[in-house]
Amino acid sequence: MMPEFIGVIAFVVLLLILLGGIPIGAALALVGMVGLAIIISPEAALIKSGVIAFDTVSRYELGVLPLFMLMAQLCFAAGASADFFEMAAKFVGHRRGGLAMASIGGSAGFGAISGSSLATVATVSAVALPEMRRQGYQPGFAAAALAAGGTLGSLTPPSGALIVYGIIAEQSIGKLFGAAVIPVISQAIFYVAVIALLCRWRPELGPVGPRATWAERGRALLRVTDLSLLILFVVGGLILGWFTPTEAASVGCVGALLLLAFRRRFSRAALGRALTETLKTTGMIYTIVIGALLFSTFVGVTGITGDLVGMVRATGASPILAVIVMALILLALGSFLDGLALMLLMTPIFLPVILGLGLSPIWFGIFLVRTMEIGFIHPPLGFNVYVIQAGARDIPLGAIFRGVVPFLLSDFVHLALIIAFPAIVLWLPMIQGH
Amino acid sequence: MSEEPDPGEEASAPREAGAARTVLLVLGSAGLLTAMAADAVAVFGRHVGFTLPGSIEVFQVAAVVALSVAILLASLNDRHAAVDLMINRASPQLQRSLFLGGRLALALTFALLCAGSIWVSADLWDTGEMTEVLAIPVRPFRLFWILCSGVAAVHFAIQFARAQFVKASRR
Amino acid sequence: KPLPPGTIELTYASPYAATHTFSRADITWMKWIEAESHGHIRIKPYWGGVLLSSNENMLEIRHGVADIGMITPMYARSAHLQRIQPSFYSGIRSIPDQVAVYKCLAAAFPAMNAEANGLHLLAIQGGNVPGILTRKRPIRTLADLKGLRLRAQEDTADVLRAFGADPVNMSMAEVYPAMAKGVIDGVVAPADSLKAVHLADVGRYFSTLKVPRGAYPGRAMSQALWERLSPVDRDIFTRGELVWEQAMNSELDAALTAGERYARSEKIEIVPLPAADQARFDALYSANAFRLGRGLKAYGIDGEAIARRAAELIAARKGGGTMTCETGRPS
Ligand code: NA
Ligand code: NA
Numbered sequence: 001m002m003p004e005f006i007g008v009i010a011f012v013v014l015l016l017i018l019l020g021g022i023p024i025g026a027a028l029a030l031v032g033m034v035g036l037a038i039i040i041s042p043e044a045a046l047i048k049s050g051v052i053a054f055d056t057v058s059r060y061e062l063g064v065l066p067l068f069m070l071m072a073q074l075c076f077a078a079g080a081s082a083d084f085f086e087m088a089a090k091f092v093g094h095r096r097g098g099l100a101m102a103s104i105g106g107s108a109g110f111g112a113i114s115g116s117s118l119a120t121v122a123t124v125s126a127v128a129l130p131e132m133r134r135q136g137y138q139p140g141f142a143a144a145a146l147a148a149g150g151t152l153g154s155l156t157p158p159s160g161a162l163i164v165y166g167i168i169a170e171q172s173i174g175k176l177f178g179a180a181v182i183p184v185i186s187q188a189i190f191y192v193a194v195i196a197l198l199c200r201w202r203p204e205l206g207p208v209g210p211r212a213t214w215a216e217r218g219r220a221l222l223r224v225t226d227l228s229l230l231i232l233f234v235v236g237g238l239i240l241g242w243f244t245p246t247e248a249a250s251v252g253c254v255g256a257l258l259l260l261a262f263r264r265r266f267s268r269a270a271l272g273r274a275l276t277e278t279l280k281t282t283g284m285i286y287t288i289v290i291g292a293l294l295f296s297t298f299v300g301v302t303g304i305t306g307d308l309v310g311m312v313r314a315t316g317a318s319p320i321l322a323v324i325v326m327a328l329i330l331l332a333l334g335s336f337l338d339g340l341a342l343m344l345l346m347t348p349i350f351l352p353v354i355l356g357l358g359l360s361p362i363w364f365g366i367f368l369v370r371t372m373e374i375g376f377i378h379p380p381l382g383f384n385v386y387v388i389q390a391g392a393r394d395i396p397l398g399a400i401f402r403g404v405v406p407f408l409l410s411d412f413v414h415l416a417l418i419i420a421f422p423a424i425v426l427w428l429p430m431i432q433g434h
Numbered sequence: 435m436s437e438e439p440d441p442g443e444e445a446s447a448p449r450e451a452g453a454a455r456t457v458l459l460v461l462g463s464a465g466l467l468t469a470m471a472a473d474a475v476a477v478f479g480r481h482v483g484f485t486l487p488g489s490i491e492v493f494q495v496a497a498v499v500a501l502s503v504a505i506l507l508a509s510l511n512d513r514h515a516a517v518d519l520m521i522n523r524a525s526p527q528l529q530r531s532l533f534l535g536g537r538l539a540l541a542l543t544f545a546l547l548c549a550g551s552i553w554v555s556a557d558l559w560d561t562g563e564m565t566e567v568l569a570i571p572v573r574p575f576r577l578f579w580i581l582c583s584g585v586a587a588v589h590f591a592i593q594f595a596r597a598q599f600v601k602a603s604r605r
Numbered sequence: 606k607p608l609p610p611g612t613i614e615l616t617y618a619s620p621y622a623a624t625h626t627f628s629r630a631d632i633t634w635m636k637w638i639e640a641e642s643h644g645h646i647r648i649k650p651y652w653g654g655v656l657l658s659s660n661e662n663m664l665e666i667r668h669g670v671a672d673i674g675m676i677t678p679m680y681a682r683s684a685h686l687q688r689i690q691p692s693f694y695s696g697i698r699s700i701p702d703q704v705a706v707y708k709c710l711a712a713a714f715p716a717m718n719a720e721a722n723g724l725h726l727l728a729i730q731g732g733n734v735p736g737i738l739t740r741k742r743p744i745r746t747l748a749d750l751k752g753l754r755l756r757a758q759e760d761t762a763d764v765l766r767a768f769g770a771d772p773v774n775m776s777m778a779e780v781y782p783a784m785a786k787g788v789i790d791g792v793v794a795p796a797d798s799l800k801a802v803h804l805a806d807v808g809r810y811f812s813t814l815k816v817p818r819g820a821y822p823g824r825a826m827s828q829a830l831w832e833r834l835s836p837v838d839r840d841i842f843t844r845g846e847l848v849w850e851q852a853m854n855s856e857l858d859a860a861l862t863a864g865e866r867y868a869r870s871e872k873i874e875i876v877p878l879p880a881a882d883q884a885r886f887d888a889l890y891s892a893n894a895f896r897l898g899r900g901l902k903a904y905g906i907d908g909e910a911i912a913r914r915a916a917e918l919i920a921a922r923k924g925g926g927t928m929t930c931e932t933g934r935p936s
Contacts, residue, residue, distance in 0.1 A: 017539070021521040021532045023514035026539040033546055040616075040670065047668040050550030051661045054579055057501040058494045061788070066500065067470055172785040243477045244788045246493075250473030275463040276507075279500070283508025284515055286501055290547065300655030485752060485771040557664055561683035561720075562904060566762065567772075572682055 003039050007302030010035045014295070025284075028291030035298035052293050056286065060246060064163050066282040067249030071234075073274035074256035075113045078263045080227050082127035084109030087220040089131070090212040097199035097206030099135060100145040103128040104191045107146070108184065109224070111153030112231045117376050121150025121384045122391070129392055132206075139395045141198070141205045144403025147384040148191055148411075151373035156184050157235045158252075161372065163245055164343055165365040169351055173245040174238050175429040176365050182424050183366055183414075190410040198406060226262060230255045296348050304349070312353055319357040323419055326350055327371050334375020342372055359422075366425045367418060374411045377404050455510070458503050465500030469493045488567035495565070498575040502582035509586035514540060530597075537594035544587035551580045613838070614647045615826070618656035618671035626797060626860040627675065628652060630852035631824075634728075637848045641841050648673070666827050667723040673826040676724070679758055684720040685904045686911075691758060691819030692894040693915035695887060696923060700820075700854045703731035706918050707820035709930035713914060716906045721822055725831035727842060728849040730823025732795060733861050735816045739791035740784060743810035743876045747886060756780050757793040761816055763897070764890045765793075781807060797860035800867035811868055812876040815883060817890060819915075824849060891916075 014031045018024065029049070036045035056062065085106025092098040092105075103124060111120045125146040132142040154161050157177035166173035199206045212220075234252040237243055243251055260266045312322050333342055347368070354364045376384045385400050418424055469492075476489035508514060521532050555576045563572035608614055617635065621628050628650075635648040656671045663681055666674050678687035690710070697703050707729050711717040718726075737744055737755065744750055751769030762772035773789060783789045784807035792804065793816050799805040831839065868875065898908030922928050 017535075018517050020535060021516050022536050022539045023516040025514060026536070026543040029543045029547070030539055043668050044665075044670040046546065046550040046553055047665060048550070048670055049547050050552070050554035051658050051665060053547045053551055053583065054498075054554065054576060055658060055660070057505075057579055058498045058575070060490050060494055060497070061783075063469055063473075063493060063497050066466060066497075066504065067473075070466060070470070170781055170785070174787070242481070246788070247473045247477045250470045251477055253470045254474045272459070272463070275466060276459055278466065279459070279462045279504040279507050280511055280513045281508075282501065283504035283506065284513045286505055287508065287514055287543075291543070297655065300651070300653075480752065480754075483752065485754075485769070487766060487771060490773055553668075554661070554664065557667070558683045562685070563682040565682060566688070 003302040004304055004307060006035060006038060007299060007304040010298065010302075023287075025287030025289075025291040028288065028295040030291075032291065032294030032296075032298040036294070036301065039298070039301050048297060049294060052297070053290055056290050056293060061167050062289070064246045064249045065160060065285060066278060067246070067253055068158055068160060068163070069281055070274065070278040071249060071252040071256045072113045072119065073278045074253065074260055074271075075227060075230070076123070077270040077274045078227075078256070078260045078265050080110075080113065080224075080259075082106070082124075083220075083224045083227065085124055085128050087217075087224050089209075090217045090220040093209040094211035096203060096208055097195040098209060099128065099132045099137065100142060100195045100199075100206050101192050103132070103142075103146050104149040104152070104188055104195070107149030108152045108156055108188050109227075111150075111156040112158070112235070113227070117151050117154045117373060117384060118387055120153030121147060121376075122387050124150065125388050125391060129388070135209050136207045138205045138403075139392070140399030140403040142403075143385075143388045143392065143395050143400045144407060145191070145195060147377050147382065147388055147400065147404055148407035150384045150387075151376050152184060152188060154373045154376070155180050155187070155366070155369050157181065158238065158245075158248065159369065161343055161369045162365060165347060165368060166245070169347055169361055169365060171361050171365060175362050177235060177238060178429040179362050179366050179425045180369075181428055183370060183418060186417075186424065187370075187411075187414055190414050191407060194406050194410045226259055230259055300348065313356065319359055320419065322353065322357060323359070323367070326353075327367075327415065327419070330368065330371040331375055331378065334372050334378075342375070343368060360426060362429055363418075363422045363425045367415075370415060370418060374408070374415065377411075378408055458507060462500050462503030462507065465496045465498075465503065468496035469500060472496065488565070491565040491568050491570055495570055495572075495575050498579060502579045506582040506586050509540070509544070509589055534594060534597055537590050537597060541587050541590035541594055544583050544590065548580055548583040548587055551576065551583065555580065608647065609644075612645060612647055613834075614649055615672040615830075616651060616656065617648050618651045618654075618662075618674040620654040620657065620659060620662075620675060620677075621652065623650070623652045626856045627853065630849065630856045631675075633852040633856075634845060634849040638841060638845055641845070642838065646838060646841065663721060663724060663825070666825055669827060669830070672830055673727065673824065675823060676721075676825050677823075678720060678821055681720075686716055686901055686906050686908065687720050687821060688758075689894075689897045689901065689908065690717065690911060690915075691821055692761070692817065692890070692897060693912045694819035694919065695817045695891045695894065695916070696919050697817065697819070698922070700731035700733070700857060701850075702919075702922055702928070703818065703820035704729045704850055705928050706915055707731075707822075709918055709928065710911055710915060712930055714907075714911050717911070721825065723828050724822075724825040725828050726822045726825050728822075728824040728846050728853070729820050730853065731820040731857075732818050733797050733857055734818050735793045735795045737791055737793050737812045737814055737816070738799065738804055738808035738873075739810045739812070740787070740808050741790065743874060744791075744812035744814065744878070745876055746879065747814075747882045753790045754788075755791045755793060756783065756789050757816075761793055761890075763893050764886065767889060767893075780804070784808060795861065796864040796868060797857060799864040799871075799873065800860065805867055805871040805873050808873065810874045810876050812878060814878045814886060817887075823853075 010031050014027060017027045033045045033049055036048055085102055088102035088105035089099055092101050095101070106124045106128060107120050110124055125143070128146060129142060133139060157180050159177070159180060162176045162180060163173055165171070166176050195206065230252070233255060234248050237251065238245060238248040260270065330342070330346065333346070351361065351364065355361060376382055382401070382404065385397065385404065389395060389397055389400060472486070472489045472492040476486045479486050516536060521529055524532065555573070559573070564570060565572065617631065619628055619631060631650070635650065638646055638648060651671065657665050657674050659677065660680050660682070662674055662676050663678060663684070665671065666676065678684040679691060681687070694703055694706060697706065739753065742749060742753070747768050750765060752771070754771045754773060755765060757765055757772040765772045780789070780792050780794070781803060784792060784804065791808065794804060795818070796811065799811065834842070895909060895912050898912035901908030918928055
């Protein structure tokens, strides 16, 4: 049997068993191992598994992931999760749809710490959703705003997804973070604009809340100062080259420990909880990483990657068309694959095509993560929507997905802008380089 | 994607399991914090003017401990992510089979990773592998990873067997 | 396209892209093998590190992950002599000399081959003399080494450490991202790599401190596969060794010229070092090589004897003579 054919079958099998609820890491690893055993030999497959497993758990560059997660957990233990939302709510809560706008701000702020869409949406919605419902927001709209806002966590630096991309695509993580800044800000502005327009059209979606006094606003602002400084220090130091990405994560953890002490929340229990939660989440992600590395070794052996590049070149398709096709594939896969797994899966396949078409790998990293983000909310399988619904069972899924549609439309416009005007992405890293 | 809830594991866990969990947590936490400290001190040193030779090696071996524990903990707490959309909509009978399939897949995955790691370690056993700068022996860390992945495999095999048994006895 | 009956297809794995210097030599060799076997042996290449890892490639070939592959014994935490023996080549002048000295040593000291057990070596790899490429600070004197985190092989590490640098050893394939991300401040690398692995993109200064450079076993297939080959096929691979080594020599020569030209066009500042500094470096380097050699006693290897023999061979060559191994066979 031709390796390429085995590769195609493996993709189909992978899709089927993923939909059948086989844990993502196990599905990737098993398909990869069986594929390697068929194409090369069972001995080679086992040895490769052993090498990849130990390589992954001992790899220095990958150490950024658990450490940034620990930093997020420590900030969480310091009571930082809701502060950004509460601060924003004090400033815009008295406007129409103000709390929804505040949840976008809160998501961007917490997303900076958390590095993950799912964590962002779970954390911010735990505080913001009850508050919005108390003030009479339409539940489907409120949940949709939170689901969309949560996607900001994937791209806001320091972003776990960008770190992983930087490692596998061999690109400067500092530059990727720089490149993410304008897309994140413009995306947040798009969401706020969607909320403003919707609430103007149908005021019952997001009623007006009480106006906070300037004293209250000042206090809320003060509460996020220490956190903001920490994020600025970590991301800034990284972009300026004071420390490397792995080091930034370590330095960030030390900073978060200081923050914990500063906020008088430092206790053995708090530290223990943060460490335990970090370990469990890390274990889940590393299992997927090991699986994805095995699977991508197998994909490499099948030679499918080369065929794909050849096909794109043979059809003489324009780069824009190729990118749009990639976006569609990513959106489809993003419906049911974890963002990180998707990135590990698709980067080795798409990046050679992108480089072959003469496009920037930095731009591609942002495009990839941005497209993945959209996958978190688009029907039928938006993870963010499910996470919110898990915490608010009385809101029907359909209502949330209907509420998501306007945000999704703005996402498509935003993505189209990123494709049409790469400068949105590349301008900042270009200045950074000089 | 969801992380499956663990039904009352804390309550039903016998005392020895609780102690084992504590040991795991302490080891994993120590690994994470050691890795963090190695890097943070190296950064601090670089900006004040001293170097910490081999800080990356300390980070790496500490990471092996932390991540091996992490993978085992995620397994013991059923935290492995899966796409559960179809499962939630399937009939109870199909749900049961899919759950069994998931346990079997996890058991197989960790068993194969463990077996591969044992083979690699056996091949390199006599060579006295060690890191370059600090000459930290690698063997104990390989063994630790093998132990953790092996326990994860056994855990899922037991879950699979138990679920099978329950299914059989209900018939 | 099914292979004609009787044809053997063997996989070849390299961490480098198909366009890399080494890969061009690999392709020359593949074509020679196919031509010499009249198409009976076909080599299927996997470029870009798809098949083999950067550290455990010897182990992986031994177990058939790839049939043939580039090996990097100096990055294996299990190969103690191979990690150190490249430091025994102080004063060597050319790549063919590096390869010849390696072969003499391998013929005389069984320990040289012991760490490649289970493998059949197909070529010995030499290289151009390295300098140091740095990102932000030029190395104008040895004092400038202080505080720099540099990628260097183990044989250079101690000497760099003596001058206050913080050397790290990682696979050459990981150097580019590490430089780009600032994991390291610089890399000990020959000028050919400025263009070949695009190191010129991630560095700004190239200091011409000459770091001695040795040869090492660079290509191998598993012994099990070797034993399955027919005597005729084995003979082709045996003769192929010279083809491979010559191809690498000429590709490395061309790459050096290209690298120097590229460095000029990319405005990499070439930083010379005072002769006194070079001499100080060389003396320390040589003393350290002997010290490292003595340290191999812990693994039951008489490293000092190997280092001494290498020094004798190189000294004889410096005198203008041809190199003669202990077997008396000129090489
Ligand atoms: Na983030
Ligand atoms: Na989706």
